[in-house]
Amino acid sequence: MCGIVGAVARRDIVPVLTEGLRRLEYRGYDSCGVAVLQYGVPRRVRSVERVANLAEQVDHAGLSGTIGVAHTRWATHGAPVTGNAHPIFSCGEIVLVHNGIIENHEALRKELKTFGYAFxxxxxxxxxxxxxxxxxxxxxxxxLLVAVRRSLRRLRGAYAIAVFAKSDPNLVIGARAGSPLVVGLTDRGNYLASDPMALAGTADRFVYLEEGDVAVLTCDGVKIVDCGGEAVRREVQTQRASHHTTELGPFRHYMQKEIFEQPSVLADATERVQTLTPTLFGANAPHVFKEVDSLLILACGTSYYSALTAKYWFESIARLPTQVEVASEYRYRESVVNPRTLVVVVSQSGETADTLAALRHAQQLGHRHTLAICNVAHSSMMRQTDLQYQTGAGPEIGVASTKAFTTQLVALFLLAATFAQARGVADAARQAQWLEQLHHLPAALNGVLALEPQIIRWAEAFAHYEHALFLGRGMHYPIALEGALKLKEISYVHAEAYPAGELKHGPLAIVTNEMPVVTIVPNDALIEKLKSNMQEVRARGGLLYVFADEDAPLDDDDGVNVIRLPAHDGPLSPILHVVPLQLLAYHTACVRGTDVDKPRNLAKSVTVE
Structure with a gap:
């Protein structure tokens, strides 16, 4: 959600700015812009089209300079039009880009108007x-530093900013509070970005600004002051962020590419685990695990559904009472604190604003034990918890999460299995079986991906519907929720998900022959119950689209479309069943002609409430 690139260097930095924006496109945006100081005058180009179009306009305008800022904007205040695109100017002197939301902007706007400022x-x-x-x-x-720091003290809300001034042609200032910002260091200049991936190939030494930090960048160095104005030194980390893994290759969209990357990323995630040991989650994990008697998982969106799935694992495998909360709701209610609870936060980016706020709230309430499960090693979330686990999904460009979700599930299953080992509730044979199932996952997923031609045929029919219902039972109910989310995210088909047993408690009223009902049918203890639920749909003329295990006792019939997956894979079955739902959503969106990788109104990294 929104992306910043800033630079001051001994060369033309426009190519770095535009390339940086291209690499930040994954965050989601509806306008973009670049501004530089050229011949002593601020000049900018802004667009409500894609970064490629912006780059053409920049070339046509002949923009060049050694100091500048660039931005991709996801609209919050003001429509996605050119006049609201960043960079924003003040009086032809100040040039600024901003991620986040300023909550007291209306009061400040009124005050500034009294001083003669026009908006x-x-x-x-x-x-x-x-x-x-x-x-x-x-x-x-x-x-300029004094002015920036005094201004920041007046702001309420979350922000990351990059700013330069016409009368200070040799420096760029960056600051953050609640939104990520990183400094890239080189011998020929220094850079700012929302994500180090934006600076791949330009910088490989990075400083992650802490909450409240303000950084002053010149060609020759970087000065950082903390929220109290004291000069501080932050750790310099070497990180060779490759951009090659973000190339589209032979795939039509990044989402398709990332769906098909799942066998390889899960192979990487599982091959590194040969034994179940708490140290997988941090050096202090053995001590923490001994003190824990329950779990509280905080997450949003797709990550929330991974947590709901994992609740079944924690309680059935590890015998740990587990509570799962929507992060955006958790901190706005009173809750009872158990000091022996492990608070687990789950996020693809590690910068999800609601989840970070929920984490801080839990810590302020007195929760001592915290664990982050995240895809980004140096994210805010990973730096603010006692224990960490990096999922290893790699860059995920498509807004609709796919491989990040399945790697989260693997991480959460590993956590459940490790707790089972540490608590002595699983013998060695059971632990070996879990590891064998984990290591078999990539091959099983390849078998699921081979079903793509059949799923494409379903998608051609699905594209004509405006509504869909998804059903699942047990630990496959959250997978139904995820399938419905994927379909509405990228194809704009209205979709809902329910536990199949809830059909007769309301949802059955909307079942007609115009309502496709997607049902997840694993060959487990609930299959006979699920078959009865399917008959309820058939009796009302509903159209069933069934993803079933290959050995599930289920007959193809009129009005029942069945695709067979590999054999039931025990507790890891949800990971196999979510992949065909991803493919169904993807190909339905392709048929409907939507922007698959950048669906309307959505952003990849949600860094505002």
Whole structure:
């Protein structure tokens, strides 16, 4: 959600800015822009089209410079039009880009208007630019750092900013509170970005700014002050972020590519685990595991559904009472704290604003034990928890999560199995069986992906419907929720998911021959119950699309379409069953002609509430 690139260097930095934006496209955006100081004058180009179009406009305008900022914007305040796109100017002097939301922007806007400032946009961002300009006028030294720090003290909300001034042609200032920002260091200049991947090939040494930090970048160095104004040193980390893994290759969309990457990323995730040991989750995990008697999992969106699936594992495999909460709701209610609870936060990016806020709330309530399960090693979430587990999904460009979800499931299953080992509730034979099932997952997933031609035929029919129902039971109910989410995210088909046993408690009222009902049918203890639920749909003229294990006792019939998956894979069955749902959503969206990788109104990394 929104992306920042900034630079000050001894060369033309426009190519770095535009390439950085291209690599941040995965975050989701509806406008973009670049601004540089050219011949002593701020110049900008903005667009409501894609970064490729922006780059063409930049070339046509002849933009060049050694200092500049660039931005991809996901609209919050103000429509996605050129006039609201970043960079934002103030009085031809201040140039600023901003991620996040300023909650008190209306009061500040009224105040600034009394000082004579005119607003050209509907954004909360313009308030920051004018505030910096105003604070600088009040300071006899005209120090830009002083003006920025004084302005930040007036803001309420979350932000990451990059700013430069016409009268300070040699520096860029970056600051963050609640939204990520990283500094890239090189011998020929220094850079800012929301994600180090934006600077792949330009910088391989990075400094991750801490909450409240302000960084002053020049060609020759970087100065960082903390929220109290004291100069601080932050750790420099070497990270050779390759951009090659983000190339599309032979696939039509990134989402398709990432679906088909799942066997290889799960092979990487499982091959590194040969024994179940708490140290998989951090050096201090053996001590923490001994103190834990329950789990609280906080997550949003797809990550929330992975947590709901894992609840079945934690309680059946590890015998651990487990509570799963929507992170955006958790901190707005009173809750009872058990000091022996392990709080687990799950996020693809590690920057999900609601989940980070929920984590901090849990810590403030007195929860001592925390674990982050995340795809990004140096994210805020990983830095703010005692224990960490990196899922290893690699870059995920498509907004609709696929491989990040399945690697989260593997991580959560490993956590459940490790707790079972540590608590002595699983013998050696059972542990060996779990590891064998984990190591077999990539081959089983390849078998599922081979079903793509059959799923394409289903998608051609699905594309004509405007509504769909998804059903599952037990630990496959959250997988039905995930399947419905995927379909509505990228194809814009309205979809809902229910536990199959809930059909007669309401949802059956909307079942007709215009309502396809997708049903997940593993060959487990609930199959006979599930078959009865399917008969309820058939009796009302509903159309059944069934993903069943190959050995499930189920007959093809009129009105019942069946695709057979590999044999039931025990507790890991949900991981196999979610992949055909991903493919169904993907190919339905392709037939309907939607923007698969960048669905309307959505962003990859949700860094605002």
């Amino acid at each position: 050209d946009s509907e954004t909360d961002t313009e308030v920051i630019a004018h505030l910096i300009h105003h604070m600088r006028k009040q300071d006899p030294t005209r120090d």
